[in-house]
Amino acid sequence: MPKSPAATLLLLEKTLAVVFPEHLASLSLTAVVSPEAYLTQTPAAGTITLADPELATLASYTLPKRRAQWLTGRICAKQATSEYLRRFVPQLPLPESRDIMIRNLPSGRPEIDSPLAAVRGLDLSISHSGGYAAALVSSSACGIDIQEDSETLPRISNRFCQAHEAEILQRHLPDHHPIPRLNLLWTAKEAARKAVGREKMPGFLELVLHRCEPTSDQYAMLVLRQDPCPPQPPRDLIILATRFAHFSLSVVLTNGGNAHA
Ligand SMILES: CC(C)(COP(=O)(O)OP(=O)(O)OC[C@H]1O[C@@H](n2cnc3c(N)ncnc32)[C@H](O)[C@@H]1OP(=O)(O)O)[C@@H](O)C(=O)NCCC(=O)NCCS
Missing domain, CATH: 3.90.470 (Ribosomal Protein L22; Chain A)
Incomplete structure (x- = not known):
């Protein structure tokens, strides 16, 4: 079994296409990001940014572990969505990451909220454990767990x-x-x-x-x-x-x- 998260991500991306040839899907796996470091960084090109309602949700979490895992889950979800669009809908200009909003239904299930029609039909799954978070975006119902x-x-x-x-x-x-x-x-x-x-x-x-x-x-x-x-x-x-x-x-x-x- 692969040892590093980067190797794991590569392996999964390659293997998904073989095991599920009829599905379009994109993944992200990231070490947990510190909310304090994230909030004080100077955004550079390519930085994943949160929309105002997402920043408000982050501020509402007080437990450090939950804050970090929630934030990293959002970053992974936005990364996976952007990667999905880049690979499978290349004719569209990539949206800003703050325009790919992630919200939870009353059941807790996450979904992508965006004015873009290409994004609205996608399913999203998020997971976090220990020092890592992961997200999966697909054109059909999907699930990920770490x-x-x-x-x-x-x-x-x-x-x-x-x-x-x-x-x-x-x-x-x-x-x-x-x-x-x-x-x-x-x-x-x-x-x-x-x-x-x-x-x-x-x-x-x-x-x-x-x-x-x-x-x-x-x-x-x-x-x-x-x-x-x-x-x-x-x-x-x-x-x-x-x-x-x-x-x-x-x-x-x-x-x-x-x-x-
Ligand atoms: C949801 C559940 C599977 C999460 O698993 P977990 O191993 O504890 O935690 P993970 O980190 O892997 O997953 C957490 C993520 O699962 C997602 N999630 C939560 N509820 C979900 C649901 N009903 N369906 C799909 N995904 C869900 C969320 O994105 C959550 O992360 P976030 O709150 O930061 O957005 C588990 O807590 C559970 O069984 N809850 C019961 C939920 C239930 O039965 N609801 C009624 C359904 S209608």
Whole structure:
């Protein structure tokens, strides 16, 4: 599995196009930015900037960890959106990053708020853990989850990992230690919940690991089956899962229609 965040990002960008050839998607993965350093910097060309309502939201957070993770999630979301437009809608002039506003629905789900029609139809997912944040933007419903390894995972594993799922992971990922292995499944399920949970998020045990293919030593492809079967397809969700340092990172793109249509 790749070691640096930059290598991880490159690997995911390359692999997404192979695993999900029909989807357009763009990713960002960044070390957490200090809000104080961010707010006192002199903006230069290419600096990601927040719109006034976003600055007000940042000011409303008092916990240092939440402030930093929230800010970095926004920076990642704007970076991923700009990159998506640059790659897939090159005929449009790139908007200012402050014109790509990120807001949360009452459920907490993030969405892109912009007067630009090209941006309005895109789905967005954000995640943060430890010293990193990540975002994924796609033309169809998507989810991303990053999670630092934690001693808590084995203790709560019965809440998200059934015995036969643990067996599948052990059989296909024998070189991983138990915590990283559990963490891959945790992030896979969190990413899937974000992708399909627009109306109602499925529980962890309603997403059942069906297959695990360690496609290379760099990443694994996990197939989660929704059980019970959802009213609308897809039933099976393909997850691209990888590791860097002591983090697991999972990404899912669904065949579900445009999440904001
Ligand atoms: C949402 C949830 C999956 C977040 O996972 P987490 O591992 O704790 O934290 P992460 O850092 O990975 O993700 C946080 C991000 O998830 C996104 N998020 C929050 N709620 C979401 C939702 N309902 N759907 C999709 N994404 C959501 C947000 O962008 C949030 O970051 P932000 O607040 O800085 O914008 C988890 O907290 C959860 O299960 N909450 C319950 C939400 C729920 O059931 N709501 C009712 C649905 S209608």
